[in-house]
Amino acid sequence: MPEPNSFVWNMMIRGYLRNKEPNKTLQFFEQMRLRDVKPDKFTFPFVIRACADLGLVKKGQWVHGQVIKVCLSVDVFIATNLIEFYVSCVSVSVAHKVFDEMPVKDTVSWTAIMSGYVNQGGSNMEMARNFFEEMPVKDLVAWNTMVAGYVKIGDVRVARKVFDRAPVKDILTYNTLLGGYAKYCEAEFVLQFFNEMPERDVVSWNSVLGGLVQNKRINEAMLFFNRMQMENVKPNMVTLVSVLSACGQVGALDMGKWVHTYIDRSGIGLNAIVGTTLVDMYCKCGELESAQHVFNCMPSRDTVTWNALIMGLSMNGKSKEAMKVFLRMQDECVMPNEVTMIAVLCACSHAGLVDEGRRCFDTMHQKFGIIPKLEHYGCIVDLLGRAGLLNEAYTFIESMPLVPHTGVWGALLNACKIYGNVELAECASKHLVELDPQDGGYLAAMSNIYANAGKWDNVAEVRKLMKAKGIRKLPGCSSIEIDGEIHEFGVEEKIHPRSGEIYKMIEHISKLLSLAGHVASTTEVFFDVEDEEKEKALFYHSEKLAIAFGLIATDKGTTLRVVKNLRVLVLVKITGDAAIPMNALAESNATRKFCIKPSVLAVKDNVLDRSSGEWTRKLVL
DNA sequence: CTAGGGTTAG
Numbered sequence: 311m312p313e314p315n316s317f318v319w320n321m322m323i324r325g326y327l328r329n330k331e332p333n334k335t336l337q338f339f340e341q342m343r344l345r346d347v348k349p350d351k352f353t354f355p356f357v358i359r360a361c362a363d364l365g366l367v368k369k370g371q372w373v374h375g376q377v378i379k380v381c382l383s384v385d386v387f388i389a390t391n392l393i394e395f396y397v398s399c400v401s402v403s404v405a406h407k408v409f410d411e412m413p414v415k416d417t418v419s420w421t422a423i424m425s426g427y428v429n430q431g432g433s434n435m436e437m438a439r440n441f442f443e444e445m446p447v448k449d450l451v452a453w454n455t456m457v458a459g460y461v462k463i464g465d466v467r468v469a470r471k472v473f474d475r476a477p478v479k480d481i482l483t484y485n486t487l488l489g490g491y492a493k494y495c496e497a498e499f500v501l502q503f504f505n506e507m508p509e510r511d512v513v514s515w516n517s518v519l520g521g522l523v524q525n526k527r528i529n530e531a532m533l534f535f536n537r538m539q540m541e542n543v544k545p546n547m548v549t550l551v552s553v554l555s556a557c558g559q560v561g562a563l564d565m566g567k568w569v570h571t572y573i574d575r576s577g578i579g580l581n582a583i584v585g586t587t588l589v590d591m592y593c594k595c596g597e598l599e600s601a602q603h604v605f606n607c608m609p610s611r612d613t614v615t616w617n618a619l620i621m622g623l624s625m626n627g628k629s630k631e632a633m634k635v636f637l638r639m640q641d642e643c644v645m646p647n648e649v650t651m652i653a654v655l656c657a658c659s660h661a662g663l664v665d666e667g668r669r670c671f672d673t674m675h676q677k678f679g680i681i682p683k684l685e686h687y688g689c690i691v692d693l694l695g696r697a698g699l700l701n702e703a704y705t706f707i708e709s710m711p712l713v714p715h716t717g718v719w720g721a722l723l724n725a726c727k728i729y730g731n732v733e734l735a736e737c738a739s740k741h742l743v744e745l746d747p748q749d750g751g752y753l754a755a756m757s758n759i760y761a762n763a764g765k766w767d768n769v770a771e772v773r774k775l776m777k778a779k780g781i782r783k784l785p786g787c788s789s790i791e792i793d794g795e796i797h798e799f800g801v802e803e804k805i806h807p808r809s810g811e812i813y814k815m816i817e818h819i820s821k822l823l824s825l826a827g828h829v830a831s832t833t834e835v836f837f838d839v840e841d842e843e844k845e846k847a848l849f850y851h852s853e854k855l856a857i858a859f860g861l862i863a864t865d866k867g868t869t870l871r872v873v874k875n876l877r878v879l880v881l882v883k884i885t886g887d888a889a890i891p892m893n894a895l896a897e898s899n900a901t902r903k904f905c906i907k908p909s910v911l912a913v914k915d916n917v918l919d920r921s922s923g924e925w926t927r928k929l930v931l
Numbered sequence: 932c933t934a935g936g937g938t939t940a941g
Contacts, residue, residue, distance in 0.1 A: 320933050355934040390935040421936040428937095454937040461938095485938040492939090516939040523940095551940040586941040614941055 316342075316350050323356045332360035336369070351382055355391045362395040370395050386412070390419045397426035402434070420445040421452050428459035435463050450478050454486055461490030485513050492521025497530055516548045523556045528789070529796055531556045532565070547584050554587040558594035560798075561873035562791040566591045570604075580608050586615040593622025595871060613647050621653035629661030646678050648685070655689035659696055667693045688717035695725020700734055716745050723752060727759050735759045750776055788856040790872050792863045799855035808859065815858040 311318065319342045326334035339357050342349060349357070354377055361370035374392055377383050383392075389412045396405035402423075409415070409423040420441060427438035442448070442456050453476040460469035466487070473479070473487050484507045491500045504510065504518050515538050522531035535553055538545065545553075550569055557566035570588060573580070580588070585608040592601035605611070605619050616639045623632035636654050639646065646654075651674050658667030671690050674680045687710055694703035703722055707714050719741045726735035735756060742752040753776050760768040789798045797806065806812060860870035 317933070324933060350933095352933050359935085385934095387934045394935075416935090418936050423936095425936060449936095451937045456937095458937060480937095482938050487938095489938060511938095513939045518939095520939060546939090548940045555941075583941045588941095590941065612941095618941070 314347070316347050316353065319347055320350070320352045320356070323353060323360075327356050327360055327363075332363040335360040336364075349376070349380070351385045351388060354382060354385075354388045358388070358391040358395050362391075362398050365399055367399050370399060383411075384413050386414055386416055386419055390422050393419065393422045393426065397422075397429065402426045402430055402437075417445065417447050417449050417452060421449075421455055424452065424459075425455050428455060428462065431462055435459055435465075450476075450480060450483070453478070454480075454483050457483060457486045457490075461486060461493075464490075464494055466490045466494050481507075481509055481511055481514070484508070485511075485517060488514055489517045489521075492517045493524070497522060497525070497527055510543075512543060512546050512549065515543055516546070516552065519549060519552045523552050523559070526559065528556045528560045528562075529798065532562075532796065547578065547581065551584055551587045554584075554591045558587075558591040559873070560789040560791065560796050561595050561871045562794075562796055563595040563597065563871055564791060564794050566595060568794075580604070582608070582610050582612045582615060585611070586618050589615060590618040590622060593618065593625060594873070596626060598623065598626055598628065611644070613644055613650060616644055617647070617649045617653055620650065621656065624653055624657035624660060627660060629657040629663065632657035633661075633663075633666070646674075646680070648680055648683055651678075651680055651682075652685050652689060655686060655693060659689060659693040662697055664693060664697045664699070684712055684715045684717060687712065687714065688721050691718050692721040692725070695721055696728065698725075698729055700725055700729060700731050704734060704737075714741070716742055716749075719745070720752070723755055727755055727762075730759065730762055732759060732763050732765065747779075750779075788852040788872050790856040790860050790870060792860065797856070797859060799852045799859070806855075806859065808862070811862050812855055812858045815862050816854055819858065819861075 319338065322338045323335050323342075326332070326338065335356060339349070339353070339360075342353070354373065357373055358370060361373060374383075374395075377388055377392070382388055389408055392408050393405045396402070396408060405423060405426050409419065412419060424438045424441040424445070427434040427441065438456070438459050442452065445452065453472065456472045457469050457476070460466070460472060469487055469490050473483065476483060488500070488503060488507070491503055500518055500521055504514060507514065515534075519531055519534055519538070522528075522534060531552070535545075535549070538549070550573060553569050554566060557563070557569065566588075573584060573588075578584075585604060588604045589601045592598070592604060601619060601622055605615065608615065616635065620632045620635050620639075623629070623635060632653065636646075636650070636657075639650070651670065654670055655667050658664070658670065667690065671682060671686060674682065674686075687707075690706060691703045694700075694706060700722075703725060707718060707722065710718070719738045723735055723738040723742060726732070726738060739752045739756045742749075746752075753772050757769050757772040757776075760766070760772065787798060787800050789796055791797075799806065856872045857870060860868075860872065864870065
């Protein structure tokens with residue numbers, strides 16, 4: 311075109327913005343100015359939005375200056391976009407100023423500033439509320455914004471009050487409140503609200519599903535997913551991501567594979583989120599080859615994807631490979647974030663790479679601009695502690711510029727447990743109980759540490775304290791997937807329909823184990839039962855129930871995949887022709903997952919070998 | 932036949 315007018319320029323600018331190329335938008339804006347075409351009231355909203363998308367503070371402010379120069383700052387559309395820009399790139403208070411200076415405001419501009427305060431969360435909700443009550447005309451979106459705001463700060467009761475007050479509601483109003491219920495309320499209540507909704511869309515289904523998954527109610531989540539299919543609601547990516555996350559949590563590999571093929575067949579291709587979830591799921595199921603394969607096939611990867619693989623390898627004891635992936639990540643110029651560093655430090659910790667871990671910690675700020683947070687300090691304490699450098703770990707805590715949280719002291723306590731350091735353990739647990747009086751786990755650990763040191767008076771004292779406070783350790787829980795169905799087991803739980811057979815099988819295995827000369831360790835794990843019951847309790851430890859069930863419910867040679875709820879640090883993988891389990895697991899509450907082949911049963915060796923950098927429990931049967 | 936605000940996932 312010889313001389314495109316402003317309308318044409320605006321179309322180009324809009325087109326690039328809509329196709330997620332804000333850089334091109336700005337380039338065209340620049341061209342437009344160079345060719346002396348005056349930007350108009352339509353041009354600026356796009357340009358401001360492009361600046362906001364790219365986080366270009368200076369540029370945005372400059373554009374604001376231009377707007378003032380051409381006397382367009384009175385335009386409602388432009389001002390509203392400026393509000394959004396300042397909210398996302400500068401601060402709500404600056405946005406607030408722009409709002410105050412608007413000569414004419416409409417419902418959208420009121421909602422924009424309200425939403426700005428809503429997204430800040432916390433006490434800013436009061437400001438949002440003031441705006442809301444003051445705005446002259448409240449439309450559907452304004453009501454929805456308020457409901458969302460209260461959901462965001464976790465106040466579902468007030469959210470419901472606003473919801474009830476709203477004169478008009480659409481599916482988004484319902485979905486917003488439903489999302490809040492899904493996050494904070496009992497599953498029964500959520501389902502009741504869901505069932506009573508006048509209409510439901512995929513988002514409604516996804517909210518409930520996501521809530522169930524995040525609350526670890528995996529069986530219900532899977533049933534809900536089945537119901538969704540029965541009612542012919544087509545799952546979208548969000549649905550599948552939730553299902554995959556559920557699979558990872560309980561090691562449901564069959565289901566995970568099914569979802570994977572479903573994704574492939576549906577032809578959507580892997581986006582970064584779905585791909586990452588697949589990588590994560592395969593890692594948590596111990597299928598590292600599949601995880602790597604998905605990773606390599608992904609057309610686009612981001613930092614989170616790399617994090618999933620590094621953490622996955624590390625969780626499975628492949629620390630060296632995790633470090634290699636970290637190097638490759640840097641080669642490919644993907645910027646690590648805080649989570650990456652946690653995964654990397656975790657890998658160092660597992661492999662006992664003390665110096666390497668320290669170096670990563672010391673250089674992460676200058677190399678990647680990541681300021682160490684409490685989690686990173688926790689990793690270093692864990693790293694030093696596991697390596698037996700307990701005093702150094704303690705000095706490290708003392709020198710921290712941040713106030714140590716439960717993760718930091720917990721790591722020290724854990725290390726004290728491994729190395730039987732009573733004195734430091736007392737110090738750590740004192741801090742832990744102060745920080746989180748509700749959690750009985752620390753006192754439980756303390757009781758075990760005293761028991762291992764033979765300090766029975768102290769054991770009794772701690773037990774008494776726990777009884778008085780009425781606190782208990784979080785119960786262990788294991789799950790196993792058989793023929794696509796997930797079976798969960800708690801300690802000494804007898805509600806499984808085949809529990810009779812399961813307990814018989816446990817006794818059978820136990821006989822074989824003691825015939826082979828194995829003696830169960832009774833010093834740890836159960837502090838709150840009498841000594842004579844200890845053996846029984848250990849004996850019925852939740853993963854044993856899961857394994858025993860696996861043994862009776864599958865054919866010989868089937869791999870059993872058992873997942874625990876507590877701790878996700880070390881993977882015990884049983885290798886060799888055959889392998890087995892029972893006490894390997896009871897003694898390692900750091901176990902996340904293990905695979906066994908139920909073919910032979912006899913114990914020959916019982917050595918914990920960590921020389922290869924992996925935890926390998928050799929119990930050849 | 933040009934513009935702004937509200938819901939689900941790694």
